[in-house]
Amino acid sequence: MYSSKITGLGHYVPENVVTNDDLAQWMDTNDEWIQERTGIKERRWIDPKTGDTTAVMGAKAAKIAIERANLTKDDIDFIIFATLSPDMYFPGGGVQIQDLLEMPTIGALDVRNQCSGFIYSLSIADQFIKTGMYKNILVIGSENHSGGLEKSTRGRGVTVIFGDGAGAAVLSRSEEEGRGILSSHLHSEGKHAKELALIGPSTERWVPEIIKDNDPEDVSYFPHMNGQFVFKHAVVRFSEAIVEGLQANGLNKEDIDMLIPHQANLRIAQFIQKKFGLADNKVYNNIMRYGNTTAASIIIALTEAWEEGKIKENDLVVLAAFGSGFTWGSVVIRW
Ligand code: ACO
Numbered sequence: 001m002y003s004s005k006i007t008g009l010g011h012y013v014p015e016n017v018v019t020n021d022d023l024a025q026w027m028d029t030n031d032e033w034i035q036e037r038t039g040i041k042e043r044r045w046i047d048p049k050t051g052d053t054t055a056v057m058g059a060k061a062a063k064i065a066i067e068r069a070n071l072t073k074d075d076i077d078f079i080i081f082a083t084l085s086p087d088m089y090f091p092g093g094g095v096q097i098q099d100l101l102e103m104p105t106i107g108a109l110d111v112r113n114q115c116s117g118f119i120y121s122l123s124i125a126d127q128f129i130k131t132g133m134y135k136n137i138l139v140i141g142s143e144n145h146s147g148g149l150e151k152s153t154r155g156r157g158v159t160v161i162f163g164d165g166a167g168a169a170v171l172s173r174s175e176e177e178g179r180g181i182l183s184s185h186l187h188s189e190g191k192h193a194k195e196l197a198l199i200g201p202s203t204e205r206w207v208p209e210i211i212k213d214n215d216p217e218d219v220s221y222f223p224h225m226n227g228q229f230v231f232k233h234a235v236v237r238f239s240e241a242i243v244e245g246l247q248a249n250g251l252n253k254e255d256i257d258m259l260i261p262h263q264a265n266l267r268i269a270q271f272i273q274k275k276f277g278l279a280d281n282k283v284y285n286n287i288m289r290y291g292n293t294t295a296a297s298i299i300i301a302l303t304e305a306w307e308e309g310k311i312k313e314n315d316l317v318v319l320a321a322f323g324s325g326f327t328w329g330s331v332v333i334r335w
Contacts, residue, residue, distance in 0.1 A: 008069025009303040114327065118319075141296040184331045187241070302319065
């Protein structure tokens with residue numbers, strides 16, 4: 001049986017830095033509130049003049065990952081693209097990557113699992129490789145949040161948290177036993193879908209209806225988050241996903257060399273770190289610099305941790321996410 005391992009990593013974030021003080025010019029918020037509640041100091045938001053979009057950023061990150069895997073675009077057998085902020089309602093971003101990178105007419109799959117998008121994507125890629133169907137799969141997480149946020153006091157509870165960016169990984173077939181992706185665990189609980197959602201436009205209420213109503217109070221086309229409800233579920237589900245991943249492999253929390261939690265809120269990551277008794281050098285966070293980049297967050301953090309030499313051969317790396325859906329999960333990797 002084959003195993004799959006990450007052979008290339010890359011990320012791209014827009015150059016435009018938006019600090020907490022910048023946000024305070026557009027809405028009633030301040031640096032102290034944002035840092036105290038979330039740990040975020042600044043985020044990157046696309047400058048539309050640059051031409052960056054969700055797909056364009058994804059393609060930029062993908063190029064780096066493919067090069068670092070010592071492959072060319074023609075070696076990639078399949079694309080998996082995770083985002084909640086696609087350039088178009090349909091088709092999804094995967095086909096745009098195929099086009100932007102001028103790849104052969106390989107398959108492209110879109111994943112709609114928000115903050116868990118990269119975990120779901122990695123798990124799907126792992127299955128395709130383990131069955132022998134594909135050899136090299138490009139997995140991308142990319143988000144353009146800034147284009148769809150309400151940049152006013154009414155939207156501040158959500159808007160201050162999210163940032164733009166992309167990350168990519170190449171997952172390749174390996175015949176080394178006990179290395180690469182050891183297991184993945186995926187979960188969902190749809191009864192909480194509306195606690196963290198962008199409701200419209202949807203097929204239940206399409207654009208002409210929204211325009212006809214012309215209701216200034218209608219916020220259905222901005223993301224809505226019941227922050228405290230999400231927070232309470234996040235800390236429980238994050239922990240469960242990590243424990244499940246460790247138990248499935250007969251491992252303990254002491255075996256973790258690097259935990260990369262989805263960058264939802266630094267306070268959530270710190271809670272998890274404390275709960276599992278992990279030293280500072282065993283948890284990687286970069287939400288301070290990028291905010292929450294949803295499907296891109298884990299892969300950007302994984303790439304940076306690896307670039308900084310914080311992940312070494314044979315390390316046990318645990319990735320865990322929780323987010324809108326609700327969806328959550330983990331991936332355990334022997335690097
Ligand atoms: N600046 C200043 N004040 C603010 C801001 C802001 N940006 N946003 C809200 N406030 C105010 C509120 O209006 C409220 O004021 P009030 O007490 O007068 O009514 C007060 O601050 C407290 O608001 P809460 O929403 O209760 O603040 P909370 O402590 O819950 O923090 C936060 C909010 C940071 C969103 C937190 O709940 C959180 O991080 N939740 C989890 C988010 C998460 O994990 N999301 C999952 C991933 S995202 C995804 O999947 C797409």
